[in-house]
Amino acid sequence: MTATTGTARRRLRVAQGVLPYLLSLPALLACIGILIPFGTAVYYSLQRFRLSQPWNRGMNWGDNYIAFLGDPGFWNTLRISLTYAFLTVGLELVLGLGIALLLQRRTRINNAVSIMLLMPLMTAPALAALMFKLMTNPNFGILSYVAGLLGFPDMRWGASPSTALLTVVMVDIWVYTPFMMILLLAGLRSLPSQPFEAAALDGVPRWQQFWRITLPMLMPYILTASLFRLLDSIQQFDIIYAMTQGGPGDTLMVFQVEAYLTFFQSTNVGRSAALLIILWAITFVLSNIFIKNWLRLRARARGVS
C-alpha cells in the first residue's frame, strides 16, 4: 500500500515541476514556428536565389553581402534609413518633451489635451499616411493650399524628391510624437517634488531647474522612449510605403521598403534576405541596449507601485 501511494505521489510531484513548462508550451510552439522562417531567411541570404530564375539557385555564401560593398543602392538605403530614424526620433523627442512640459500640471485642460493626443498614436500609420496624402493632394489638399498661400505654389510634397523626406517625416511626427509625450509626461509626473522645492527655496531660476534637475532625472525615461522609437523608426515601412512606395526614384528606399521591392519586383530573394539580416543586426544591437534600460525602468516602476 505504501508503495502505490508512493508512486502516485511521485507522479504528482513531477506534475508540479512540469507545470510551468506545460503552461508556456503553447506560446513556445508559436515561438518556434516563428524562429523557423528566421532561420530560412539566414539561409536565403547566403544563396543566389531569384524567383524568376529557379534553375540558377544555389549557395553563394557571402556573395550577397560582399556585393553590398560596391552597391550604391545599398549605401543609399543605409543612409536614408539612418537619416530617417535619427531625424524622426530627434524631432519627436524635442517636440514630445516640450509638450510634456506644457502638460505637466494636472489641470482639466491638460488632461483633455493629453487624451486627445492619443488619437494620432492610435491611428494606423498606413492610414495616417493616406490622410496626409489626401491633405497634400495638389488639386484639393489643404496643405498644398496653405503652402501656396505661404509662397510655395508648386509644393509637390511626397511626389518631389526634394520634399518627399520632409513629408514622410511629418507623418511620422504626427503619429509618434504622442508616444514620446505620453512616456515623458508619465516620467515627469513620477519625479519626486523635493529637489524642485529645495531648488525653489534656493532661488534657482526655473530655466536652470530644467537643465540641472528635470533633465537629469528624466534621463532614464528619455533614453527608454528614444531607443524604443529608434528601433521602430529604423524599420519604418508603413508610412513610407503607403505614401510614396519608396519613391520618387530611390529617395525613400529605407531597408524594409527596399527589401520588399527587391523581393516582389526584382524577385531577388537572396539580396532581399541579406538586406533584412543587416537590418536585423542593427536592431539586435539597439534592442539589447534598449532592453537593459527598459528592464531597469520597469523594475523601478514595479518597485514603486
Place this chain on the structure above:
Amino acid sequence: MDHRSLLERWLRGIALALVVVFFMFPILWIVLMSLQTNETILRSPPSVVFTPTLQNYAALISGRLETEAGALDIAFMSNLMNSVILSVGSVALALVLGVPAAYAFARHRFRGSEDIAFTLLSFRFAPPLLVLLPLTLYFQDLGLADTYFGLIWVYQLICLPLILWIVRGYFEDISPDIELAYRIAGHSWWATFRRIALPLAGPGIAAAGLLAFIFAWNNFIFALVLASADKQPVTVGALAFVTASGIQYGQIAAAVVLSIAPTLALALWAQRYLVEGLSLGAVKG
C-alpha cells in the same frame, strides 16, 4: 506656481493651441471631407461651408459606387469585416497562449524561462519582413496562404509579446502568499489560478488585450505581404481602394474614417491603461 508671468501664460496658451491644431486638424479635416461630395471637395479655395451628406458612407456600406463611368463594386465592408476577424482572432489566440505563459514566467523561475521571455520580446523588435518573406513561400506549401488562421498566427508576432510582458507584470504584482493562502484553504492549483490569479490580474489582461487589438487592427505589413485580396484588412484595403476608385475622394475619406474609428474609440475608452501598455509596463500611467 503662481509666479508665472502673464506673458508666459500667454505663450503657453498659444503653444498648446498650436499643438492641438497640428495633432487634431488632420482627423477633423478627413471627417469633414468624408461628409462632402467631390464637387465641394475640389473647390478652391477650400471652405468649411458645405451641406453635409452621408452619401459617401452609404456607398461604402451598400458596397456599390455609382460613377459617371458606371457602377463599381467596392469590397470595403469586407475589408472592415476582415479587420474585425483578424484582430479579434489574434487577440483571442494571444490571450489563450500568452496568459498561461505569463503566469508561468511570473510565478516559476524555471530553467530557460528568462531566455524564452526575452526571445518573445525580441520578436517585437525584429524586422517583420525578415519573417514574412520566407513565410510567403512556406504558406503556399502549408496551404495557409489564403486563410485567416495563417494571418492570425503571424499576428502573434505583435500580440504575444505585448500580452506576455504586460500580463506577467500584473501577475508579479499579486503576492504569492495570496495564492498560497487559497491553496492551503483547500483549493486546487487550477481553482486558484481561475478564482484568484485571473480576477486579480483582470484589469491588466483587459488592457493588454485592448492594446493588442489596436496594434493588430493597425497592422499593415503582415497583411500586405501575406493576405490574398479577399482576406485583406482595412489598412491594406484602403490603400487598394485609392487606386481602384480613382478620384472618389469623399469615399476614400469616409473609408479612412470608418477604419480609424474603432481604434480611436477603444483608445479613448481605455486611455488610463495605455501608458503602461505602450511601454510594456516600464512606465506607470
Place this chain on the structure above:
Amino acid sequence: MTTLRIENLTRRFSGQTVLRDVSLEVPSGSTLVLFGPSGAGKTVLLRLIAGALEPDAGRILIGGRDMAGVPPEERGVGMAFQNFALFPHMSAFDNIAAPLVARGVPGARVREAVEAVARLLKIDHVLAHPPRALSNGQKQRTALARALVAEPALLLLDDPLRNVDAKLRFEMRLELPRLLSGRGATVVHVTQDYREAMALGDRIAVLDEGRIMQEGSPADIYLRPATIGIAQLFGDPAVNLLDVVPAADEGVHVALSGRRLSLDPGYAHAAGRACVLGLRPEAIGFAPDPAAPDAVPVTVEAETPLNEKIVTLVVTAGGREILVSRPLGTPGPAMGPAAIRIDSARALLFDRATGRRIAPGRSAPAEAAA
C-alpha cells in the same frame, strides 16, 4: 490527534542552503514557537510544512503521514500570514469561508461557522466589507479567522502579529492562547519577538542560519541559553557580556574591578579558560554599602525608562559598561559613584572560543555538554 514531525530537513535556494538538517517534533495539541532573526529560515520552514515548497532532503510527517509530494490543499493545515494575504476581491465573509467552501460544506453551515468564529474574534460586524475597508487589526483577525474556521489539526502562524500596532499585538498575545487552547490544534508559531515567543510557546525552537540552535521550554531558553547568541536574543535590555577568566582558589571566582565575584563551585572545571560572563540586567542590583565585600564600585552614567523598567548604564573602574535594570518606581542611585551587587547564582558562563554555555558541574569537575 496530529503530531508534526520534521526529520533532517534541508532546503537550498540557488546553491545557498537556507535550512540545514532541521529536525523537530511538535506533540499533538502543543504550541511550538519558531524564533529567530530575519533570514534565519523560519518562513522557509513554515512554507515547507505548508507545501508551498518541497524539501531537498528530509521528511515532514503530519499525523504520521509523509507529506512528500502532497500539494498544500491536501495537507489539512490552516495558516495565517504576516502580510495577512487576504483575497482582495472577496468580502471578509468570503475570505473566512474559503476553507469551508473548498470542503464542500453546505451554505447554511458555512454561514453559521463563519459567524461563530467572527464573533469569537470580534469581527462579526465587518464581515460584509472587502479587505481594503478593514483596519489592520481587523485584517489580522480576518486572516486568523480564515485559518481557524475549518478547525485544522495543524495551524501555522507566520508572525501574524508583526504588522499590527503595539497595543493590538499585546492584546492578541493574551487572546491567542485562549483561542487556540479550546481547539486542541497543534500550532507552529513564527515570531521575531522574544516576548511573544515566551508568552505563546509550550516550547521554543531557536533558528539561526538555517539550523536549530536550541530547543526547549521558554524557561530553559531564558535561564539556560545554549550560546551567547541566544542569550543576546532573549531579554531587553540585552544580557551584559564581560570577558573573564575564572580562577579556582578558595572557591571559583572571577575578577571584576579588583573585586572577587564568587561563582557556583560547579564551574571549577572552567578555571583558567577564556570565558564570557553573561549577566542579565535584572540580576544586578545596587549595593547600599559600597564598602561591602561583594559590592563592585562603578560610576552611574545614564538612566532611561524602558517599558515597566528603569535601565541604568554604569561603568566600572576598568571601563566596562554594564546595564542594570530595576522595576519602575523603585529608588536608584544618583549620577556619579555608586556600587553594584551581582546575584552570581543567576550568572551565565560561556566559552569564549565556541560561544557555547558552560554548565556548572555537580560534584567532580567534569566537562558537561551545554
